[in-house]
Amino acid sequence: MPANLPPQYFALVEKLKKVNEPEEKISILEEMLSICPKHKGTEKVQKDIKSKIAKLKREIQSKKKSKKEEFFSVKREGAGQIIICGPPNSGKTSLVNILTGANFKVADYPFTTTLPQPAMMPFEDIFIQLVDTPPITKEFFPGWLKVVLKNSDGILVIFDLSKEDLEKEMGGFKEILSDIKDKKIIFVGNKVDLVKKEIKIEGIKKISALKKIGLEDLKREIFSMLGILRVYSKKPGKEPDFAHPFVLKNGSTLFDLAREIHGDFASKFKFAKLYKKNLKKSILVGKDYLLKDGNIIEIHTL
Numbered sequence: 001m002p003a004n005l006p007p008q009y010f011a012l013v014e015k016l017k018k019v020n021e022p023e024e025k026i027s028i029l030e031e032m033l034s035i036c037p038k039h040k041g042t043e044k045v046q047k048d049i050k051s052k053i054a055k056l057k058r059e060i061q062s063k064k065k066s067k068k069e070e071f072f073s074v075k076r077e078g079a080g081q082i083i084i085c086g087p088p089n090s091g092k093t094s095l096v097n098i099l100t101g102a103n104f105k106v107a108d109y110p111f112t113t114t115l116p117q118p119a120m121m122p123f124e125d126i127f128i129q130l131v132d133t134p135p136i137t138k139e140f141f142p143g144w145l146k147v148v149l150k151n152s153d154g155i156l157v158i159f160d161l162s163k164e165d166l167e168k169e170m171g172g173f174k175e176i177l178s179d180i181k182d183k184k185i186i187f188v189g190n191k192v193d194l195v196k197k198e199i200k201i202e203g204i205k206k207i208s209a210l211k212k213i214g215l216e217d218l219k220r221e222i223f224s225m226l227g228i229l230r231v232y233s234k235k236p237g238k239e240p241d242f243a244h245p246f247v248l249k250n251g252s253t254l255f256d257l258a259r260e261i262h263g264d265f266a267s268k269f270k271f272a273k274l275y276k277k278n279l280k281k282s283i284l285v286g287k288d289y290l291l292k293d294g295n296i297i298e299i300h301t302l
Contacts, residue, residue: 004037004041005036005037005042005045006035006037008035009032009035009036012028012031012032012035013032015028016028016029016032022056022057022059022060023060025052025056026053026056026057029049029052029053029056030053032049033046033049033050033053036049073147073148073151074116074118074129074131074148075118076129077118077120077127077129078120078126078127078128078129079123079126079127079128079226079228079247080128080129080153080154080226080228081128081129081131081151081152081153081154082128082129082130082131082152082153082154082155082156082222082225082226083131083133083148083149083152083154083155083156084096084130084131084132084133084156084158085133085135085136085145085149085155085156085157085158086135086136086157086158086159086173087135087136087137087159087160087169087173088135088137089135089160090135090158090159090160090190091158091160091190091191091209091210092132092133092135092158093105093106093117093132094106094190094209094210095158095188095190095207095209096117096119096130096132097119097209098209098212098215099121099130099215099218099219100119100120100121100122100130101119102117102119104117104119104132115134116131116132116133116148117131117132117133118130118131118132119131119132121219121222123219123220123222123223125230125242125243125245126230126245126247128222128223128226130156131148131152133145133148136173136176137176138172138176141176146179146180149177149180149183150180150183152183153184153225153226154183154184154185154186154222154225154226155177155180155183155184155185155186156185156186156188156222157173157177157185157186157187157188158188158190159173159187159188159189159190159204160189160190160191161189161190161191161192161194161195161199161206162191162194162195166189166199166201167201170187170201170204184225184227186205186221186222186225187203187204187205188204188205188207188218189201189204189205189206189207190207190208190209191208191209191210192206192207192208192213192214193208193210193211193213194208205217205218205221227249227250228247228248228249228250228293229247229248229249229250229252229291229292229293229294229295230245230246230247230293230294231245231246231248231257231291231294231295231296231297232245232246232294232295232296232297233246233257233261233297233298233299234273234275234296234297234298235298236298236300239279240275240279240296246260246261248260248291251290252290252291253287253288253289253290253291254272254285254286254287254288254289254291254297254299255269255287255288256291257291257297257299258272258287258299261299264301265299265301268301268302269287269299269301269302270300270301270302271284271285271286271300272284272285272286272287272289272297272298272299272300273285273297273298273300274289274295274296274297275296275297275298276296277294277296279296282298285297
């Protein structure tokens with residue numbers, strides 16, 4: 001049976017070729033569908049139009065989802081990304097401000113922080129990214145925040161040590177984070193300066209952001225949880241570059257370092273010198289040498 005499509009239909013076909021936005025295309029396709037005669041001869045035409053509309057709607061939804069994830073995602077910077085989370089009013093933002101020098105808004109009421117806020121924490125000769133996040137509760141743990149946690153290199157969970165129900169709160173929080181698998185987590189008890197009695201809870205690091213108690217040890221633990229090492233490169237006859245270390249994962253070899261510096265260093269690798277800290281002595285090492293934090297390496301190529 002012939003389709004017998006009206007002239008207006010073909011005019012819309014030409015109009016469809018000239019538009020690019022999915023919403024415009026859907027509008028035209030819906031108009032084409034409305035004027036398309038409804039009989040057996042046009043069944044294939046109708047099915048094709050409906051299929052195109054459905055595909056365009058999926059594309060729109062996909063773009064919206066992508067934009068939302070991009071809005072809430074945090075671009076990685078520095079040697080690693082650590083997410084700071086916890087229940088309301090535990091002192092998360094104050095801790096991030098102290099460790100990074102940021103000036104994020106702090107208040108005595110909950111949910112002052114509503115979006116992820118990244119800042120850089122200096123640690124010796126590198127920077128580590130800390131990301132402050134909105135408070136997490138059983139009632140508030142949105143999907144985008146779970147994604148931020150799962151994509152991080154580690155998590156710091158901050159609690160208020162002065163709370164009476166601290167142990168119960170910690171237990172509840174462990175349940176909330178139970179589906180965040182294979183992620184290094186440090187539980188931190190803030191406001192230790194306000195606690196008058198001894199706290200006998202295991203597995204929590206005690207600090208005070210306000211009084212700067214335990215912060216240097218915490219920074220060292222943050223560095224350790226990243227599982228990274230720093231290597232200082234040295235050119236023959238030159239001093240090592242101690243200001244810009246190469247940062248690699250624990251277990252990296254000298255060959256990994258060569259590739260990190262330059263592709264030619266890997267393909268033309270001959271040998272390397274491993275220097276002592278005083279730079280007076282060195283030993284020869286091969287490309288399979290397992291690097292250690294603080295190594296000073298001078299690579300020689302063919």
